[in-house]
Amino acid sequence: MEAPEFLLPRRAARWWQFNRRALLLETGPALFFLAALVAKSLYFVLIVYPPFADWIRPRAWAERVSLAGLCSLGALLIAVSPLFLVPPRRRLVWLWAGSLVLTLIILADVLHYRYFGDILSVSAAAAGRQVGTISQSIIGLLQPADIFFFADLLLALLLLPWYSRHLAAPRPGYSPPVPLAALSLVAGLLLSALPVSIVRGAGPTNFYAFFKIRGAAKIGVLNYHLLDIVRHVSFRARAQDLPVGERTRICSFLTDRWSVADARSDLFGVAAGKNVILVMAEGLQNFVLDLRVNGQEITPHLNALARRSLTFENFYNQTWRGVTADGEFTSLQSLHPLPDGAVPVLRTSNRFRALPHVLGEHGYTTLSAHGATGAIWAMRDIHPRYGFTQSYFQEELRDGERIGMGLSDGELFRQAAPLLEALPEPFMAYLVTLTSHHPYGLPQQYRDLDLGQLHDTRLGQYLESVHYLDNVLGAAIQRLSLKGLLDRSLLVVYGDHPASLGDQRDLDTLLSRYAEHPQRVPGFDQRYWRAEQGIAFLIHLPNDAGAGRRTVAGGHLDIAPTVLHLLGIDDLGMVTFGRDLTAAESSFVVFRDGSFLTGDTLCVRESAQRSSTQCRDTRTGQSLAPTRYRQRFEAARQQLEFSDLILFNDLIPWASATQWQRRGRARPDSGSLATVDAPTCPTPAGAAAPAGTRE
Numbered sequence: 001m002e003a004p005e006f007l008l009p010r011r012a013a014r015w016w017q018f019n020r021r022a023l024l025l026e027t028g029p030a031l032f033f034l035a036a037l038v039a040k041s042l043y044f045v046l047i048v049y050p051p052f053a054d055w056i057r058p059r060a061w062a063e064r065v066s067l068a069g070l071c072s073l074g075a076l077l078i079a080v081s082p083l084f085l086v087p088p089r090r091r092l093v094w095l096w097a098g099s100l101v102l103t104l105i106i107l108a109d110v111l112h113y114r115y116f117g118d119i120l121s122v123s124a125a126a127a128g129r130q131v132g133t134i135s136q137s138i139i140g141l142l143q144p145a146d147i148f149f150f151a152d153l154l155l156a157l158l159l160l161p162w163y164s165r166h167l168a169a170p171r172p173g174y175s176p177p178v179p180l181a182a183l184s185l186v187a188g189l190l191l192s193a194l195p196v197s198i199v200r201g202a203g204p205t206n207f208y209a210f211f212k213i214r215g216a217a218k219i220g221v222l223n224y225h226l227l228d229i230v231r232h233v234s235f236r237a238r239a240q241d242l243p244v245g246e247r248t249r250i251c252s253f254l255t256d257r258w259s260v261a262d263a264r265s266d267l268f269g270v271a272a273g274k275n276v277i278l279v280m281a282e283g284l285q286n287f288v289l290d291l292r293v294n295g296q297e298i299t300p301h302l303n304a305l306a307r308r309s310l311t312f313e314n315f316y317n318q319t320w321r322g323v324t325a326d327g328e329f330t331s332l333q334s335l336h337p338l339p340d341g342a343v344p345v346l347r348t349s350n351r352f353r354a355l356p357h358v359l360g361e362h363g364y365t366t367l368s369a370h371g372a373t374g375a376i377w378a379m380r381d382i383h384p385r386y387g388f389t390q391s392y393f394q395e396e397l398r399d400g401e402r403i404g405m406g407l408s409d410g411e412l413f414r415q416a417a418p419l420l421e422a423l424p425e426p427f428m429a430y431l432v433t434l435t436s437h438h439p440y441g442l443p444q445q446y447r448d449l450d451l452g453q454l455h456d457t458r459l460g461q462y463l464e465s466v467h468y469l470d471n472v473l474g475a476a477i478q479r480l481s482l483k484g485l486l487d488r489s490l491l492v493v494y495g496d497h498p499a500s501l502g503d504q505r506d507l508d509t510l511l512s513r514y515a516e517h518p519q520r521v522p523g524f525d526q527r528y529w530r531a532e533q534g535i536a537f538l539i540h541l542p543n544d545a546g547a548g549r550r551t552v553a554g555g556h557l558d559i560a561p562t563v564l565h566l567l568g569i570d571d572l573g574m575v576t577f578g579r580d581l582t583a584a585e586s587s588f589v590v591f592r593d594g595s596f597l598t599g600d601t602l603c604v605r606e607s608a609q610r611s612s613t614q615c616r617d618t619r620t621g622q623s624l625a626p627t628r629y630r631q632r633f634e635a636a637r638q639q640l641e642f643s644d645l646i647l648f649n650d651l652i653p654w655a656s657a658t659q660w661q662r663r664g665r666a667r668p669d670s671g672s673l674a675t676v677d678a679p680t681c682p683t684p685a686g687a688a689a690p691a692g693t694r695e
Contacts, residue, residue, distance in 0.1 A: 025088060025163070025166060026084070026088065026177050026180060027180065029091070029092050029095050029156070029163070030080050030083065030084070030091075030095060030184075032152065032156070033080075033095045033096075033098075033099045033152065033156075034073065034076050034077070034080065036099065036151075036152035037072070037076055037099060037102055037103070037106075037222075038069050038072050038073050038076065040102075040103060040106045040149060041068070041069075041072040041106060041220050041221050041222055042065060042068060042069055042072070043106070043110070044106060044109055044110060044113070044119075044216070044217065044221050045064065045065055045068045045217045045220075046065075047110065047113060064217070064218065067194065067218060068217060068218060068219065068220045069220075070191055070194055071191065071192075071194050071195045071198075071218070071219045071220040071223050072220030072221075072222055072223065073188075073191055074187075074188050074189075074190070074191025074192040074193075074194065074195070074223075075188070075192065075195075075220065075222045075223050075226065076188070076222065077184045077185070077187050077188030077191065078184075078185060078188035078189065078192065079098070079188075080095070080184055081181045081182075081184035081185035081188060082181065083095065083181075084177050084178075084180045084181035084184060085178070085181050089164075092160075092163070096153065096156055096157075099152065099153060099156075100153055102222065103149050103150065103153065105120070105221075105222075105225065106149070106221055106222075107146065107149050108120050109216075109221050110146070111138060111141045111142070113213075114141045115141055115438070115500055119213055119216045119221065119224060121228050121321075121340050121341065122228050122229055122341075139439075140438065140439030141439075192223075194219070195218075195219035195220070195223040195227075198215070198218055198219050199215070199219065199227065214606070242645065242649050242651075246645065247651075247654075249642075250642055250645055250646065250651065250655065251658055253638065253642045254575070254642075254655060254658065254659060257577075264565070264583060265565070265580065265582040265583035267541075267545070267546050267565070267566055267582045268565055268566070268568055268583075269566075269567070269568025270541055270545050270546065270566055270568075271490040271541055271542060271545075271566045271567050271568075272567055272568035273426055273567075274426060274488055274489055274490050274542060274567070275425055275426050275427050275428070275429070275485065275488055275489035275490065276359065276364070276426075276427075276428040276429070276489065276490050276492070276563060276567070277420070277428075277429045277431070277480075277485075277489050277490070277491045277492065278331075278428070278429070278430045278431070278492045278494075278563075279431050279433065279473065279491070279492065279493045279494075280324075280327060280328065280331065280430070280431070280432045280433070280494060280495075280496050281433045281436065281469060281473070281493060281494065281495055281496065281536070282324070282432075282433050282434055282435070282436045282437045282469075282495075282496060282499075283436050283437065283438070283462070283465075283466075283495060283496070283497065283498065283499030283500070284436070284466065284469070284493075284494070284495030284496075284499075284535070284536045285495055285498055285499055285531075285532075285534060285535060285536060286313070286315065286495075286531075286534035286535055286536045286537075287511065287515060287531045287534060288463070288466050288536070289302060289303060289306060289311075289536055290303055290306075291514060291515060292514060293449065293450075293451055293452075293454070293463065293510070293514050294450050294451070294452060296449055296450065298449070298463055298466060298467050298470070299466060299467070299470040300470065300474075301470050301471065301473060301474025301477065302470050302473065302474075302493070302536070302538075304474075305474075305477060305491075305493070305538065305540060306538050307547070308540060308544040308547050309491075309538040309539055309540040309541070309544070309547055310538060310539040310540075310541065310546050310547065310548065310550060310582070311537075311538045311548070311549050311550065312537045312538070312549075312550050312552070312554055312581060313549055313550065313551055314530075314534075314551055314552065314553040314554065314587075315494075315534065315535050315536070315537035315553075315554050315555065316530070316533050316534055316535060316553065316554070316555045316589055316591075316597065317495075317497055317498050317533045317534075317535050317555065317556070317591075318330050318336070318337070318555035318556040318557055318589070318590075318591060318592065319337055319496070319497040319556065319592075320337040320338070320339070320340075320592040320593075321337075321338075321340060321341065321342070322337050322338065322341065322342030322343065322344075322345075322377070323496070323497045324377060324432070324496045324497065325342040325343060325344050325345070325377035325378075326342060326343075326497065326556075327495070327496030327497050327556060328344075328377075328379075328386075328432070328496070329342075329343045329344070330555075330556035330557050330559075331355075331494065331556045331557075331559040331560060332354040332355045332356065332386050332430075332559075332560060333352055333353075333354040333355075333386070333560070333576075333652075334355075334557045334558075334559070334560045334561060334574070334575075334576035334577055334578040335557070335575070335576075335577055335643045335646065335647060336557070336577060336590070336592060336639070336640055336643035336644070337592055338644070338647065339592065339640075339644065342377060343382070343647065344377045344378040344379065344381065344382035345377070345378055347647055347648075347650075348378055348381050348382060348385070349650075350385070350647065350650045350652065351385070351650060351652055351653050352385050352386055352387070352652055353387075353573065353574055353575065353652050353653070353656050354386040354387055354560070355386075355387070355428075355559075355560040355563065355564070355574075356368075356386050356387030356388050356428055356430070357386065357387025358387070358564065358569065358571050358574050359387070359428045359567075359569075360387050360389065360428075362569055363426065364426050364427055364428045365389065365390075365423050365424050365425075365426075365427040365428070366387055366388045366389050366390070366427070366428045366430075367388065367389070367390040367391070367392070367419065367420075367423060367427065367428070367429050367430070368383050368388045368390070368391045368392070368429075368430040368431075368432070369391070369392040369393075369397070369412065369415075369416045369419065369429070369430070369431050369432070370392075370393055370394075370406075370412075370431075370432040370434070371393075371394060371397070371406040371407030371408065371409070371411065371412040371432075371433070371434045372393065372394055372405050372406035372407075372432075372434055373393055373394045373395065373406065374391070374393035374394070374395060374396075376405075379391070379393065380393060388430065392415075392416075392419065394406045394407055397411075397412075397415050398415060400414075400415070403434075403435045403441065403442065403443065404434065404435060404437055404439075404440075404441050405434055405437055406434050407434070408434075408435050408472075409433045409434060409435040409436075409468070409469050409472045409473070410435075410468075410472040410475075412431065412433065412434070413431070413472055413473070413475070413476035416429070416431055416476075417476065417479055417480075420480075420485065421483060421485070425488065432496075433469060433473075435465055435468060435469060436462065436465035436466050436468070436469050436499070438458075438462075438499070438500040439458075439461070440458065440461035440462050440464065440465045441461075442461065442464050442465050442468055446464070446468045447464045448467075449463060449464055449467055451463060451464075453509070454506060454509070454510065457502060457503065457506050458500070458501060458502030458503070458506070459501050459502055459503070459506040459507060459510060460506075462499050462500075462501060473493070477491070486540070486542075487542050487543065488542065489542070490539065490540070490541060490542070490563065490566060490567065491539070491540040492537075492538075492539050492540075492559070492563060493536065493537075493538050493540075494535060494536060494537040494538075494556075494559060495535040495536045495537070497535070498532060498533060498535070501532075504520075507528075507531070507532070508520045508528070511528070511531055515531075517531065523614075524604065524614040524616070525621075526602050526604075526614075526616035526618060526621060527621065529602070529604060530602070530618070535555075535556070537554070537559070539562070539563075539566065541566065546582070550581065550582070552581055552584050552585070552586075552587050553587035553589050553597050553598075553599065554578075554581045554584075554587065554589060555578070555589045555591075556578075557576070557577050557578030558578035558579055558580070558581050558584075559578070560574070560576060560578065561576050561578045561579050561580045562578075562579075562580050562581045562582060564580075565580035565582060565583065566582065572659055573656040573657070573659050574656070575646065575652055575655045575656055575659065577590075577639060577643055586598070586599055587599050588632075588635070590635075590636040590639045590640065591636075592640065593605045594633065594636050594637055594640065595636070596632055596633070596635075596636040597618075598632065599618075600617060600618050600619055601615060601616070601617060601618065601624065601629065601632075602615065602616050602618050603615040603616075603624075603626060603629050603632065603633065613626045614626070615628070615629060
């Protein structure tokens with residue numbers, strides 16, 4: 001069909017008449033790749049908003065998909081517009097290469113979501129250098145259907161000879177289609193008004209902090225990544241030196257925390273002068289303790305140890321996207337993890353004053369050991385900054401049995417034992433296990449559980465891995481006991497973060513059948529939230545002192561203050577956001593997404609899995625109105641804000657100095673902390689005595 005002369009300028013009509021085929025060749029590849037990329041970006045929407053979820057109406061779901069598709073198309077039209085100005089063959093190469101890069105980004109988002117329940121970010125991608133060490137986990141997350149992500153790229157290669165032949169045909173009057181480039185750019189800019197309005201409507205801060213997954217599904221993953229890049233660059237360009245007013249706010253916040261500090265418990269100093277052995281166990285969750293499946297104890301040795309230890313039943317995960325790195329940072333430094341990314345990757349140059357550093361100042365020799373390479377989560381760089389004077393990673397340890405990402409847990413404990421026995425006392429040893437890391441590739445000779453229908457599920461493989469960890473940890477504790485070290489040490493065992501357990505229905509079956517949990521109810525079930533986020537945490541004291549179960553709620557940030565309290569060390573300069581769990585009667589546990597747990601109330605923020613903020617009575621499960629807890633939400637937000645300000649601006653030395661200053665004590669010399677000028681802080685009433693000495 002030819003365009004009428006009177007509707008088009010004569011030259012344009014002539015171009016249309018002779019270049020219809022050329023127009024198809026000009027636009028065809030671009031339209032093909034645009035359609036394929038929009039479809040791929042919509043796949044992410046489908047996994048965040050399942051089309052058959054009972055909590056979403058079909059019409060609302062269709063509107064979300066349409067909106068995300070238009071938002072994605074806008075970004076892609078802008079990106080492709082300058083390509084219309086380059087020759088067709090070169091344009092095809094750029095289109096294919098660009099589509100490959102964007103496909104890999106979207107696939108990375110999908111894999112990241114399958115493991116973390118979150119979308120990939122610039123900060124998380126900064127840890128990409130350790131991809132090789134977690135390659136088995138990545139492979140385990142792939143699904144056969146993922147091959148379709150590359151179907152358009154393969155089809156384009158197959159059609160390339162046909163396209164080249166037709167492209168070689170002479171095309172009279174051809175010139176670069178500037179109108180197509182302009183049309184693509186204008187259409188893209190108009191469509192980009194949609195994601196801009198969504199982000200502005202939610203508020204950029206709230207959009208990024210609390211609506212990240214759901215927001216990415218609304219505006220499309222590609223627009224989200226553009227927003228994330230802009231945010232990341234603007235943050236990096238931000239000045240590090242805080243105004244005096246901001247420092248005063250932080251100072252007042254720390255002063256308020258000190259003024260309401262918990263009194264000493266009767267266990268203060270019960271382990272004074274003793275060694276400290278911390279075992280951070282990969283993915284060790286609380287529900288596996290005392291769990292029996294088909295009459296078999298999953299963790300018999302840990303169960304026996306728990307009966308002789310301080311065992312905290314309501315201990316929860318406070319890590320975020322840094323998983324193991326967050327578990328390490330939160331437990332040793334007692335500050336919240338970063339809102340995005342991991343401290344060892346993004347804040348490697350910061351000055352810390354963590355638990356190993358404090359113990360080192362009190363005469364302790366400090367050692368860390370991990371069966372993985374020291375490159376993972378930049379542990380080789382960050383451990384000295386935390387205060388460890390000796391560190392052993394896969395490179396320093398002897399070659400031995402390997403399972404998954406590195407040396408097996410059994411091999412780690414066997415090689416660590418003589419190192420600990422040779423250390424001058426008192427010492428602090430920090431051991432990080434690895435074998436129970438996803439994808440749980442435990443060799444067959446170590447699998448001795450009868451798990452029934454859970455056999456060969458991811459949850460079943462996790463239970464086998466935890467059972468193996470329990471066996472080798474039990475052997476290591478037995479050796480400590482025979483050598484007399486157990487009676488001269490404070491032994492701490494805790495999980496670094498929740499495990500990746502796969503299909504939620506498997507966990508429902510396990511807990512309802514073997515742990516006396518009622519079947520999960522539709523919507524938000526706080527009992528299952530607590531099971532999924534609950535982390536094992538127990539402390540064995542010399543001569544089984546203080547053994548018993550504690551119900552006070554806590555989290556990773558409380559580990560360092562509790563250990564220092566039991567050692568009788570009242571360190572005024574350690575900046576901690578946790579508290580001693582042996583003295584605390586009330587609780588306020590803040591999570592990275594702004595959720596919180598008090599003694600009898602759990603409030604969980606909106607997320608990819610929840611369409612709204614939910615509050616529950618932890619005793620009865622009764623739904624509570626979130627509006628009743630506005631002050632608590634604000635207190636949680638402030639705690640996260642001040643933790644971020646301290647980390648982002650490298651203020652630990654300054655905050656430490658202000659704490660010594662306002663309590664009227666001289667700060668001890670510390671080689672790793674630079675002398676800082678601390679502003680005068682408001683001093684609370686009764687501040688003449690150190691924290692913990694008030695009656």
